[in-house]
Amino acid sequence: xxxxxxxxxxxxxxxxxxxxxxxxxxARQAGPLSPRExxxxxxxxxxxxxxxxxxxxxxxxxxAADCTPEDLRHLALLSxxxxxxxxxxxxxxxxxxxxxxxNEKSDS
Numbered sequence: 001x002x003x004x005x006x007x008x009x010x011x012x013x014x015x016x017x018x019x020x021x022x023x024x025x026x027a028r029q030a031g032p033l034s035p036r037e038x039x040x041x042x043x044x045x046x047x048x049x050x051x052x053x054x055x056x057x058x059x060x061x062x063x064a065a066d067c068t069p070e071d072l073r074h075l076a077l078l079s080x081x082x083x084x085x086x087x088x089x090x091x092x093x094x095x096x097x098x099x100x101x102x103n104e105k106s107d108s
Contacts (some may be wrong), residue, residue, distance in 0.1 A: 001060075001086045002014055003053065003057075013050070020031075033066045035069055036062075036065045036066055039058065039061050039064075039065035039067055040062060040067060040071065040075060041059040042061065042062075043055060043059055043061075043062050043072070043075060044059040044075055045058075045073070045082070046058045046077055047076070047091040047094070048082070048083055050087070050090075055091065055094040055095070056094055056097060056098055059072060059094065059095050059098040060098055060102075062068035063098070063102060064099065069085065069099050072095045072098075072099070073092070073095060075095075076092040076095055077086055077092075079091055095104075
């Protein structure tokens with residue numbers, strides 16, 4: 001699900017958004033990481049930066065890149081020694097938000 005604010009940016013600034021998305025694609029293609037690895041790295045960066053919306057987005061992208069719920073939960077646990085237990089718990093809750101919504105959709 002693409003957030004409405006992101007969709008609105010596309011409507012208001014289409015050239016800017018094409019350039020932004022192209023920048024992201026070039027970054028992905030610049031190295032040897034697989035789509036799955038890129039998805040995990042992007043999720044980890046979002047968690048470390050404390051960006052809830054980005055973490056939700058990259059969690060969904062990680063699931064689409066064949067990461068499992070266990071992979072995502074492990075990623076959250078791995079963050080604890082670096083960003084601290086309370087911050088890891090916040091990140092874990094963001095991952096669980098997405099996993100819960102994903103389960104609700106698959107149950108429908």
